[in-house]
Amino acid sequence: MPYIAYINKFFISLIVVIAVFISIDCGSSSSKPYTDENSIEWVGDDQYIRTGEARNIISKEQMYGSDPHVMETLREFTTGRKNCYSIDVNNSEDNIKVERVLVRASFFYGNYDNKSNPPTFNLQFNGNNWTQVRTSDCLTYAEVVYSLNHGNTITVCLAQTHPENVPFISALEVRSLDSDMYSYVDSNYPLLFMSRTAYGTNSNSTVRYAYIHIG
Ligand SMILES: *[C@@H]1O[C@H](CO)[C@@H](O)[C@H](O)[C@H]1NC(C)=O
Ligand SMILES: *[C@@H]1O[C@H](CO)[C@@H](O)[C@H](O)[C@H]1NC(C)=O
Ligand SMILES: *[C@@H]1O[C@H](CO)[C@@H](O)[C@H](O)[C@H]1NC(C)=O
Numbered sequence: 001m002p003y004i005a006y007i008n009k010f011f012i013s014l015i016v017v018i019a020v021f022i023s024i025d026c027g028s029s030s031s032k033p034y035t036d037e038n039s040i041e042w043v044g045d046d047q048y049i050r051t052g053e054a055r056n057i058i059s060k061e062q063m064y065g066s067d068p069h070v071m072e073t074l075r076e077f078t079t080g081r082k083n084c085y086s087i088d089v090n091n092s093e094d095n096i097k098v099e100r101v102l103v104r105a106s107f108f109y110g111n112y113d114n115k116s117n118p119p120t121f122n123l124q125f126n127g128n129n130w131t132q133v134r135t136s137d138c139l140t141y142a143e144v145v146y147s148l149n150h151g152n153t154i155t156v157c158l159a160q161t162h163p164e165n166v167p168f169i170s171a172l173e174v175r176s177l178d179s180d181m182y183s184y185v186d187s188n189y190p191l192l193f194m195s196r197t198a199y200g201t202n203s204n205s206t207v208r209y210a211y212i213h214i215g
């Protein structure tokens with residue numbers, strides 16, 4: 001009975017423990033993790049990067065769809081062509097093998113430098129070009145799904161590409177994916193984010209699931 005088989009699979013994928021669930025509040029120097037209204041725990045970024053400076057936004061205008069506390073701080077990179085976050089994924093914990101991860105980077109300018117000039121720069125993951133980030137007065141996201149291919153470290157780099165366009169980042173999230181997800185995609189190819197739509201909602205805020213924990 002194919003129908004029953006489908007339902008079973010659906011429930012199995014819902015109860016799978018997400019082995020890697022890291023939410024980094026960039027530029028936050030608070031040593032205490034912050035828990036948002038979706039029960040997601042955010043940690044500061046000190047342990048993941050050695051360069052850049054922490055900054056606070058000036059303007060909260062047009063900050064829709066994300067937690068204000070997380071978006072209030074950011075890290076900017078005035079020096080170096082490339083600055084990188086390095087995140088270790090512990091593959092041996094609970095004997096769960098992490099094969100594929102979703103990485104999301106968020107950018108909220110908030111006029112933090114008081115120049116009213118949201119920058120454009122490049123993002124890279126594990127040495128590959130990821131995307132060009134064109135920040136604006138609104139929240140900007142970049143997402144990528146890719147296979148670790150036996151590696152244990154995720155590297156996310158911000159690269160300056162235009163003069164006077166200082167790269168910055170507000171948040172960085174990593175989630176491991178159930179190995180069934182996107183299993184039809186060859187593990188040598190990443191999936192890049194285009195858009196995600198919550199059909200039928202009439203609210204302006206982002207829908208997140210606290211219990212399933214995939215934003
Ligand atoms: C990974 O997790 C296991 C089990 O919790 C622990 O023993 C090991 O030290 C961890 N390795 C790293 C590199 O954190
Ligand atoms: C931003 O710059 C304006 C002048 O351009 C100045 O009046 C204002 O005090 C500055 N605000 C902050 C928070 O630095
Ligand atoms: C990444 O893109 C930049 C231009 O945006 C280019 O100069 C560089 O060669 C690319 N690197 C790779 C590894 O494709």
Ligand SMILES: *[C@@H]1O[C@H](CO)[C@@H](O)[C@H](O)[C@H]1NC(C)=O
Pocket residue numbers: 202203204
């Ligand atoms: C969503 O935002 C638009 C434009 O700011 C506003 O007109 C509309 O009332 C908002 N809708 C809800 C449900 O908040």
